[in-house]
Amino acid sequence: MITRDVAAFLRAARECAPDFGPATARAAFLVSPDGFARAEESARDNRYMAGTGGFDAARALGQHRTLQAALSSVLPTVCFAGDPAAPDGLFPNNVFGTAPGRLVVGRMRHPIRQREAARQDIRGFFRDVVGYAETDLSTQPHACELTGALVIDRARGLGFCGLSERCDECGARLMHEAFGLRATLMFDLAPGEYHTNVVLAVLAGRAAIAWPGGFADVGAVDAIAALYAPHLAILSQAEQAAFAGNALSASADTAWMSAGAAAALSAANHGVLEGAGFVVRQVALDAIEAAGGSLRCCVAEVY
Template sequence: MITRDARAFLEAARGCAPDFGPATAKAAFLVSPDGFARADESASDNRYMADAAGFDAALAGAQHRGLQAALSSVLPTLCFAGNPDAPDGLFPNNAFATVPGRLVVGRMRHPVRRREAARDDIRGFFRDVLGYAEVDLSGQPHPCELTGALVIDRARGLGFCGLSERCDEEGARQMHEAFGLRATLLFDLAPGEYHTNVVLAVLAGRAALVCPGGFADPAAVEAIAGLYAPHVAMLSQAEHAAFAGNAISASPGTAWMSAGAASALSAASRAMLDNACFSLRPVPLDAIEAAGGSLRCCVAEIY
């Protein structure tokens, strides 16, 4: 099922057992922020991005190394070299994603980002080292920026796809098929939002962080809340702006977000994470956030 009907989706999703696959990844990879700089093409539809003077390449590199070290405490975390000609490459989850035994390559909206999807080293790693088959969506015309646009409940096989200039309906359909999902809910993002994973995080299939202001359709918010209740945090505008919605579970009992996001969390949001048995793991990433993304954007999961 792939639908805009939030009620129909919720009815179907409630019948999906958490037996689709592992709720969290077995490993992850990052891409180093080599040549860290503002990409003007990406800035045209990413309101979170700082101006050029706000980019500190040295600090971004140090914080990125700290992120890899931190994540490595709970799962194997690789890091590929960056490419200065692809300044957004430190956010690889938009171009590369996996299901067990299969690599999916996305189609990026902006030409500067399409360079990432063409990387032979990353494709070769999955093909020749891990033996993964490849589903290549990068050559077709419909934008589909993978787990930036599509938030996935891996335990149940459910997708939540926010439509914007970074993902259209046909791109969403192709991702739904590439990931083999049971059901995907389509909804429009609010004006000014570029990726779903900035306004929604599904943590290990059992909790959700939701930024209601990032959705154009309140029915989608209600459906998500209904599916994950009582383990749902409705994030305030301040939490939203601090990237608290850009979080990930790198292991079943951990919730990872930037230190800035964690400091913005309300007492109610923290209580939800505690009640859902998640240990909050903040990582300093303010320099990286100048590029318009945060912790979850940096992490490409390997299933």
């Protein structure tokens, strides 16, 4: 089911056992920040992006390499070459997503990002090397920026889809079907928010991080609390501004976020994650965060 009805979603979600699939990915891939620069099209609706003078390409590349090495300590992590004509290409999770045996290609809102979906090396890798079937949403008219807009509880097959200019209701339905989810809750993001994954993270199906200020519909926050409390870290505005909501569980016992996010995270929220069985792992990504995304945005998961 896919719905805006919080009560109906909760009834369905509570019946979903954690047997939908692996709670965390079996591998990941990144795209190198070659040609790292401000993408003016994307900046129109990404308030987190720095000005032109805030971009340091060499530093971003070094931090990206450190991220790959760090993630490789817990799961196989490969990196594809970047494209200087696609300055947002280092955030592949918006364009490429996976379910077991299937690659999903999303439809980006901005033309500068739509060119990423045409990458034949990534498509060919999954088709010819990994043997995945492909669901291509990139040529239909509805924006659906995959796991930027849609946060997924992979253990239970639940989706949390924030609607904005980057994803409309039709796009949400297309993603719900492409990932084969059991139940998806649609809700409006607060004005000025572009992606759900900067205000919400679900970690290995058993904990969540959320910033209520990022939701136009408080009922969606109540649903998340009902499903994940007491393992729910509620962020302050300062914590969220440091990208603490842009987190990822790359293994059953690790919660990954940028060093800036980890430093901003309160002792109480560190305790929530530790109580849920997670060790917080961090990587310095301040140069990359100038582009308006953080650690979760950089990582495309392979299920």
